[in-house]
């Protein structure tokens with residue numbers, strides 16, 4: 001079973017999908033600034049489809065891929081419920097493969113941090129480049145090392161949400177590994193089942209990448225960096241205390 005298969009239900013029921021929906025509202029200004037005029041888009045590690053569905057509603061043709069069959073199931077359900085035409089497929093972003101090419105590829109909400117080897121990040125970027133038309137754009141975000149090393153520190157526990165029928169906790173059981181730049185997040189959820197509760201646990205590992213490592217992978221994939229941002233909303237540069245980084249790149 002993949003990570004996010006058991007968590008998918010809690011993900012789609014929480015406010016997690018709102019992050020990529022917010023990104024969709026920031027994009028028109030980003031398109032204008034960098035002269036990007038997409039019609040077709042591919043969202044990689046698309047989760048339960050909130051971003052693709054938002055973009056299709058705004059007139060784009062949208063595709064999404066994710067490793068978790070359960071997330072893809074929820075994505076198809078969301079498209080059906082919201083009556084939009086969007087295609088979702090199970091694919092590993094490290095080996096992307098498409099017959100058609102896209103004007104825009106996106107990857108949101110620290111999905112790329114789940115790639116724990118630099119080689120996997122490079123393979124993903126090469127696959128993105130293959131999937132893009134010439135002149136097409138790639139826009140993505142990652143948690144910075146600062147976010148994983150400081151905000152994901154040992155033994156911090158938070159309640160994500162506490163509802164009548166579901167309860168979700170996040171916990172960081174071990175210190176950040178400064179050698180491998182990897183942080184660990186344990187998610188425990190309880191879902192009401194009849195008169196009782198069903199428990200699920202998932203352990204997620206994320207790697208923080210140095211900015212020069214991300215740039216190295218872009219170069220290897222023949223993608224040209226247009227911007228390295230600390231806020232996509234304000235389109236402002238990355239700062240030393242940024243907890244998230246956004247890149248805008250072009251093939």
Ligand SMILES: C[S@@+](CC[C@H](N)C(=O)[O-])C[C@H]1O[C@@H](n2cnc3c(N)ncnc32)[C@H](O)[C@@H]1O
Nearest residue numbers: 004020045046047066067068092093108109111
């Ligand atoms: C934090 S969620 C973000 C989902 C979505 N992008 C969003 O903004 O809501 C991370 C997603 O990355 C997916 N993922 C992790 N590793 C992956 C891989 N190697 N290939 C495809 N998807 C992957 C997970 O299944 C999960 O849906």
